Amino acid sequence: xxxxxxxxxxxxxxxxxxxxxxxxxxxxxxxxxxxxxxxxxxxxxxxxxxxxxxxxxxxxxxxxxxxxxxxxxxxxxxxxxxxxxxxxxxxxxxxxxxxxxxxxxxxxxxxxxxxxxxxxxxxxxxxxxxxxxxxxxxxxxxxxxxxxxxxxxxxxxxxxxxxxxxxxxxxxxxxxxxxxxxxxxxxxxxxxxxxxxxxxxxxx
Numbered sequence: 001x002x003x004x005x006x007x008x009x010x011x012x013x014x015x016x017x018x019x020x021x022x023x024x025x026x027x028x029x030x031x032x033x034x035x036x037x038x039x040x041x042x043x044x045x046x047x048x049x050x051x052x053x054x055x056x057x058x059x060x061x062x063x064x065x066x067x068x069x070x071x072x073x074x075x076x077x078x079x080x081x082x083x084x085x086x087x088x089x090x091x092x093x094x095x096x097x098x099x100x101x102x103x104x105x106x107x108x109x110x111x112x113x114x115x116x117x118x119x120x121x122x123x124x125x126x127x128x129x130x131x132x133x134x135x136x137x138x139x140x141x142x143x144x145x146x147x148x149x150x151x152x153x154x155x156x157x158x159x160x161x162x163x164x165x166x167x168x169x170x171x172x173x174x175x176x177x178x179x180x181x182x183x184x185x186x187x188x189x190x191x192x193x194x195x196x197x198x199x200x201x202x203x204x
Contacts, residue, residue: 016078038199044109047067047100047109053079055113076094106133111140114144183204189201
């Protein structure tokens with residue numbers, strides 16, 4: 001069952017207080033080190049879309065100009081506390097990634113972590129990231145997606161319906177195909193953790 005954007009936002013608003021706890025083991029096991037690898041050296045004007053609870057904030061430089069966007073206000077409430085914890089000045093905006101409220105060529109980096117799976121129009125979301133990123137800037141994605149391993153892939157398909165209904169999350173997206181359809185070039189890629197986690201650095 002594919003949810004509407006409003007239904008997805010409502011689910012994240014209701015689940016926000018439990019979100020970090022539900023993800024804590026996987027964060028410790030896999031994601032923390034990947035976030036550090038991808039985000040620790042970012043400087044300049046950074047836009048993070050689908051910021052969620054602000055799990056990347058601890059890796060950003062304090063002298064960066066950070067803009068954070070999410071459609072869930074309850075998730076952003078937690079992200080605000082996280083930004084204060086790390087002494088970051090962040091401009092928070094509630095909005096949709098498929099219609100970003102920014103002029104083109106504005107940001108040095110556009111970041112999305114584990115958000116692509118929930119966007120109803122994933123290609124349009126990527127095109128919007130491309131539009132607001134500077135020509136010499138980079139789009140950095142940390143996403144989950146379909147595994148190349150048959151055993152894992154079969155599990156993902158079996159769990160897909162449940163996860164779509166639970167948080168609007170599609171377990172079987174192919175980030176590599178999506179970014180190419182959006183007209184983006186892959187300059188770095190690393191696929192890890194049984195072929196599920198995709199780390200991508202993109203350019204126009």
